[in-house]
Amino acid sequence: METETDSGDRREEKFELECGYCRHRQPARPRSTVCPECGKPFLVRYRERETDLRELTSGGRGMWRFRELLPLRDGEEPVTLLEGDTPCLPVPTVGEDLGVDLYVKDEGRNPTGSFKDRGLSAAVTRAAADGVPGLVIPSAGNAGAALSAYGARAGLPVRVYIPEDTPEGVERRCRRFGSDVVTVDGLITDCGDLAAEYAEETGAFNVSTLQEPYRIEGKKTMMLEIVEALGGPPDAMVYPTGGGTGLIASWKVLNELEELGVIDDAHTRLYSVQSEGCAPIVRAWREGREEAETWTDAETDAFGLRVPSALGDFLILRALRQSGGGAVAVPDREMEDAADELGAREGVNAVIEGGGTLAAARRLRASGEIEAGESVVLFNTANLLVY
Ligand SMILES: [Zn+2]
Structure with missing residues (x-):
């Protein structure tokens, strides 16, 4: 172009x-x-370029081996901790019960323990290339820790705003990576307002979810690795949805692969799982809406899913609709039990959000939306140790 x-x-x-x-x-x-x-x-x-999957990976390790599909210009180097290359782990014992070919994309193996590393590696890479003087983010969980690590890697100062009730491990990790952490007596939305003010006053760049274009690009590499591992797109993917960046990214990259002729068609059905205590996307899906209304009185133990209003709501709902997928709400108790099951029966180090994907898959299987023998990928977004 x-x-x-x-x-x-x-x-x-x-x-x-x-x-x-x-x-x-x-x-x-x-x-x-x-x-x-x-x-x-x-x-x-x-x-547009013609290529095949072999050329999509430029070799080496980590997610930047897919640099041809990432926002990196010739001569630029990424800010990386060799994030990515996480396993698409077969979980045959649980899978047999469900009657499907079941996998867990285990994102807990990333450098700071969560899938946030991919998006923030991409965002910090671009911000550093653009010469920003510093970085700021509001976070109730893993994004703050991830930004702190990548900011440190890039030699840029980082300010993180976290709600007071954020798990202690989050703050500890941010501080270990040298960030300036401000705890706020309020909600994540209040933290967002403070981050925007700070950016305005200091010139720091705000890397809040979908406030900049590149976190989505980093998250694309999750699906690229799945396609590579399975030799093609799976029949279904179940994704724990807060801000929804990874879900939007998965659908985006499947379509890019189709346009490039790497895959025949982007046929993976994407399913969104949320907690019954905060399910704006599920409610909008059931009502057939194209945008989601803000969820009031959000309450869930799954911090990653406590997102009452997502800036990319319309992109999430569009991806569910275009892919032929859907959305499921699950109670916290069921998510926690399913995380325990992944741990006790398969040895997977899953967080409650990861358990939610198994709980949702079970319901989708019972309702017939997922059929016997299909290949199904669950997302475990982080490892238990991050809390
Ligand atoms: Zn516009």
């Missing part, structure tokens, strides 16, 4: 930005945030 640069000359760019909502397109300028036309998230669009 040809884009106009700020200096006015026209040159071939590897990627540009397209609004996921109103389709407004613009060059990927430094410090890009959300669409200036409508305030919704940008999606990265790549120049």
